[in-house]
Amino acid sequence: MRIRYLPENLINQIAAGEVVERPAAAIKELIENAIDAGATEINIDIHAGGKSKIVISDNGFGMNAEELTAALDRHATSKLPDDDLLHIAYLGFRGEALASIAAVSRIKIQTHDKETGESWEINCEAGKKSKIIPCAHPKGTRIEVRDLFYSTPARLKFQKTERAEFMAIKDTVTRLAMAYPNVTFKLTHDGAKKLNLNAVLDSQSRLSSILGREFGENSMEITAEREGLQLSGFAALPTYHRGTAQYQYLFVNGRAVKDKLLHGCVRAAYRDVLHRDRHPVLALFIDLPATDVDVNVHPAKTEVRFRDPQLIRGMIISALKHAIHEGGFQTSSTISASTLGAFRAENHNTPSLPMHRGSSPAVPRSYAYGNLAEAQHQLYAPQISLAHDMPPAAKFEQEHTPAAASYEEQSDLAHYPLGAARAQIHENYIVAQSENGLVIVDQHAAHERLVYERFKAQMTETGITKQGLLTPEIIELEETQAQRLLEHAESLGKLGLEIEAFGNGAVAVQSLPALLGANIDIKGLIYNLVDELLENDQCNILETHLNETLSTMACHGSVRSGRRLSVDEMNALLREMENTPLSGQCNHGRPTYVELSLKDIERLFGRR
Secondary structure, three states: OOOOOOOHHHHHHHHHHHHOOOHHHHHHHHHHHHHHOOOOEEEEEEEHHHOOEEEEEEOOOOOOHHHHHHHOOOOOOOOOOOOOOOOOOOOOOOOOHHHHHHHOOEEEEEEEOOOOOOEEEEEEEOOEEOOOEEOOOOOOEEEEEEOOOOOOHHHHHOOOOHHHHHHHHHHHHHHHHHHOOOOEEEEEEOOEEEEEEOOOOOHHHHHHHHHOHHHHHOEEEEEEEEOOEEEEEEEEOOOOEEOOHHHEEEEEOOEEEOOHHHHHHHHHHHOOOOOOOOEEOEEEEEEOOHHHEEOOOOOOOOOOEEOOHHHHHHHHHHHHHHHHHHHOOOOOHHHHHHHHHHHOOOOOOOOOOOOOOOOOOOOOOEEEOOOOOHHHHHHHOOOOOOOOOOOHHHOOOHHHOOOOOOHHHHHHHHHOOOOEEEEEEOOOEEEEEOOOEEEEEEHHHHHHHHHHHHHHHHHHHHOOOEEEEEEEEEEEOOHHHHHHHHOOHHHHHHOOOEEEEOOOOEEEEEEEEHHHOOOOOHHHHHHHHHHHHHHHOOOOHHHHHHHHHHHHHHHHOOOOOOOOOOHHHHHHHHHHHHOOOOOOEOOOOOEOEEEEEHHHHHHHOOOO
């Protein structure tokens, strides 16, 4: 078989297959060109999911006649003035986008050069350019793409439904809009407006308009700076989460990228406060010198390679953990909204419940206290101590618990964030009155988090107890796997797992964390560590196992559902929650309390 040169049209079609695999990719490239041209308003009009027609117009500085002619040629770009691929300051730089799109479609470009004041138009069909002619385009650039992939029927055959293509386009536009809040984005599909994002001054406003008002209300600001790197953005509270990780966004120097580094960092940061099948919503922006990141590793520029990925990972995890600890006591407003929705009666014509006709009022499975007769007080709030039948780790600090106080004295506690305990209902939920409304606490979930945090603090202070093996466990691995694992031997040793090299391609396990017990599958644990290292370049499985063990111990050692608490015990629990980070959710990611404002309660009864 002889080597031959491919024809120019086939070369362009191959390039188009790499850069423009679907309409969303074409739109991404065209929007990035508009942003690079200094546009502050970008309008996207598509038909049939972008397959039949795409029109993108902007108010950027445009092109002159010479630049417009060159724009449709491959590897012609204005964005590498010094020919340095290590210093890329623009979103587009390859010079392939317009040429690739023009090779597989019918394209018309109208542009107004801001410097000369002249307007020009050019047409191109399947890579064949027409002559440039003057036009009356008023401002910026307008690019019209028709019949995308008409010249490559095989590629056209693999396009998805119009709805699927539109959803991909919408996702692309929203990602770019997140990174550039100072730019107005408008998206129209088949004549119907789908997005209208006006320019704003700050990222949070733009994120709220895209991810929803609830995200804006339940997000924590993330800021960090280290060795010339800057991290900013917003992350959701632990109690505001989704069932998929698709609502996690990472931007590097204004470029939307998809990187498994982000997902690994998020899992590590939220591991202690979120169930493994739930995912937080967040958007993080990394700004760093162009020489510290390589954006030229993927034709579509959706992946990047960092010069120091460990530094990036450490900064993201530490910043997220810091924000979670700062806001971990707070629960999301969506929980309160759901609670209010459950309280609202669906049928206002429901007849009233019949009155109890016995000699005494029916006693609910609740325990309250107030200015009642002593007998009623004893009935509704029996003073039963936890100390006699609770394990030591789950006892409250009885010596610091004040003596039983009257209703008036307890009212002084209402100024605390979780207020003063007023009742225990169904032997599991504490009802407290705060200055702003009502707080309902799940006593088991709340105390489980408190005990869990106490266990972790004790483990940090005293260190993890190691259990040495009588004979080392030899685990055979591939040589590269063993080397990667041994690189983390020091950090694993701090967690109680001591490993040593044992020839080529094997490690010897000398000790294990005593918390894991004697029945731990050592080989399975080592294999899991290696798999996580290869996938995410980090090994958190051991720490996860330790935390799961502590979580189980805390669950069994905490206040159980169905246990009656005294007033002082309820207030002691509330005060300890206020002083404990992450107490807004239990070890499984469920909220520990719900807060209802007085305004919301008054709305329930039609007072507002």
